[in-house]
Every structure is written in structure tokens, then in C-alpha cells.
Amino acid sequence: MSAILEVVNLRKYFETPRGLLHAVDDVSFAIERGKTLGVVGESGCGKSTLGRTVIHLQEPTSGTIVFEGRDISRVDEHQLKDLREDMQMIFQDPFSSLNPRMSVGQLIAEPLLIYRKHRTERELARHVAQLMDTVGLARRLANSYPHELDGGRRQRIGVARALALEPKFIVCDEPVSALDVSIQAQIINLMQDLQEAMNLTYMFITHDMSVVRHVSDDIMVMYLGSMVEFADSEEMFNIRLHPYTQALLAAVPIPVIGAKKERSLLKGEITSPVGLGDGCRFAKRCPYAGDQCFRETPRLDELRPHHFVACHRAREINRLSLDKRLELRLERLNFS
Numbered sequence: 001m002s003a004i005l006e007v008v009n010l011r012k013y014f015e016t017p018r019g020l021l022h023a024v025d026d027v028s029f030a031i032e033r034g035k036t037l038g039v040v041g042e043s044g045c046g047k048s049t050l051g052r053t054v055i056h057l058q059e060p061t062s063g064t065i066v067f068e069g070r071d072i073s074r075v076d077e078h079q080l081k082d083l084r085e086d087m088q089m090i091f092q093d094p095f096s097s098l099n100p101r102m103s104v105g106q107l108i109a110e111p112l113l114i115y116r117k118h119r120t121e122r123e124l125a126r127h128v129a130q131l132m133d134t135v136g137l138a139r140r141l142a143n144s145y146p147h148e149l150d151g152g153r154r155q156r157i158g159v160a161r162a163l164a165l166e167p168k169f170i171v172c173d174e175p176v177s178a179l180d181v182s183i184q185a186q187i188i189n190l191m192q193d194l195q196e197a198m199n200l201t202y203m204f205i206t207h208d209m210s211v212v213r214h215v216s217d218d219i220m221v222m223y224l225g226s227m228v229e230f231a232d233s234e235e236m237f238n239i240r241l242h243p244y245t246q247a248l249l250a251a252v253p254i255p256v257i258g259a260k261k262e263r264s265l266l267k268g269e270i271t272s273p274v275g276l277g278d279g280c281r282f283a284k285r286c287p288y289a290g291d292q293c294f295r296e297t298p299r300l301d302e303l304r305p306h307h308f309v310a311c312h313r314a315r316e317i318n319r320l321s322l323d324k325r326l327e328l329r330l331e332r333l334n335f336s
């Protein structure tokens, strides 16, 4: 299978009063058509910036983005307009991303009008009605306003707007985080049904580990702008090689969407991605960090097939924890 999107050495830096902020720093990955890449990490690790940069809502500082075999690393205004038809975004908070003065029908019609998808108003109205059906919004809601609807219906408007131009790739930025737990599964199911029906490719950004497990084919773990681990979802939930991922996922005992997770093994604060020197960015919080971790930036290594990790001590730690697991199993054996 070939990748619909390939990203190589992508960087997005911001000038800030405190110095250059490395929001996304040298990130490379690929996504196959029809699949979902889950992107996880704590708040501020660069997930949204990565998603926004990949689809040119923000211009990359450097790096290569190849979409359907075309190099789209740099685009002019005209190319950007074309790109918008193929690459879309669903936002976390549908309320703040929707113009409160526009009705549901108008909100869904807007992208169609901008892209002049219809010759007549009748055609346009028919298309809006079809989109409402597709996302499960009753047609009678066409004249309602966002504030009159619950969070789930508002997010259905966000999904309809993203789908209007029939994109191939959608960045879903925490699309269910602002919703009640009972509604989250409905929206996720809708998005999965649409993915299957339209062969959509998703980049699914979330800090919710139970959600990411449910939706992802592959998972990327980010820490302070860098990718620290990458593997397919099943492999990642079986074996975590990076101490950061181990701590992050240890807080998810139950694979239920929206399940509350109270236990976190992560100590200390995420530091700021400003003025970063050499060394592992996680070293200050890492229980295994040694001298080398503070001196040298770890490279991403393929430690197991299709399972990449950037950690100097990953081999050692994981051998240790495998030994520990074996020890525990032996202890539990009862021969009497």
C-alpha cells in the first residue's frame, strides 16, 4: 500500500519574546490512504501545530510534505485553494469555530459557495440537505443556530463542513474532547463510518489514550515538538519502548472511550520548547536518565519491526522490564 501523505524532517518554529520556540522539531512520518494516524502527547507538545502545518493552515519553517505524490512543502495562494479541497480540519470546539450568526444550513453551504460548487441555489440546497443526512443532522435543523444545539450536533456541523468539498485527508484536532462522554462515541462512530464509506485518511490528534487506541491504525507519541515513539496501535498498547509512553499509557487501564484516568506516573512539568539544547528532551523527568541522555539528542531507531523509539536507554530498560515480567510470572507459579 502506498502512503497518501509523507512528511520528512518537518519543523515549525515560532519567534517568541523568550526566543525561538520549537513547536514541531524534525518530525517524519507517513500515513497510508484510508488509515488513521493517532497523535498523542501532553498539552503543548506540538500536536495541533503539526496538524495545522501539514495542511498549510500554517507555513512550515522547513521540511518536506508530499501529498498523493506531489511535493506540497511550499504552496502559493492558488495551490493552497486547490489543496483545501483535498485537506480539511475538524476542530476541537465546534462552538468557537462556527460563526454564531449563521444558521446550520448557511454554515454547511459556506464552503460550497466559496468553492462555487453549484450553478443554482436549488442544487446548493440539495447538496446541503445531503450533507446533513450524511452526518446525521435532521433537515429541520437547517434554520437553527449553533447555540440552539447540543455539543454533539454542533460537532456534526463541523464534520459536514469538513466533508463538503469531498476531501481525502482530514486533520481531526481533539474532535471529541469538548463533548460529553455519552456523545463522544457517537461522533467517533460517525467519523469511522464516514472514513470507511469515503476512504478518508485521518490524522487524529488527542490527549485521550482510550480514544486513540479505539481509532488509530498507527500511533505517534510526541514530546516537546519531537516524535519519541511510533508504532501500530496494537503493538504500541502491547509494548511501550519509551519511558514517556510507558508513563503516559500507564494511566489508561480501561479501553473505554472517555473513561476517566486518574493515575499518572508522570512527574514534573513539561518544560518549554524554547532554547532547547542537546540531549533528550524528556531527560529531566525520566527515571532512567543517565549522563548521555543529558548530552546527546537520541535518534529514532527501529527497535522492533515498524516500531521506532528515540531513547538512548530503550534497549536496556525494556530488557529490564521483560526480565521483571518474567520474574513476576515465575513468582506467581505454584507447583504444590
Ligand SMILES: Nc1ncnc2c1ncn2[C@@H]1O[C@H](COP(=O)(O)OP(=O)(O)OP(=O)(O)O)[C@@H](O)[C@H]1O
Binding pocket: 014, 015, 016, 021, 022, 023, 041, 042, 043, 044, 045, 046, 047, 048, 049, 050, 207, 273
Ligand atoms: N502561533 C504561535 N505562536 C507562538 N507559539 C505558539 C503558537 N502556536 C503554538 N505555539 C506554541 O507551540 C507549542 C505547541 O503548541 P500546540 O498547540 O501545537 O500543542 P498541543 O500539543 O496541540 O497542545 P494542546 O493540546 O494544548 O493544544 C506550545 O508551546 C505553544 O505555546
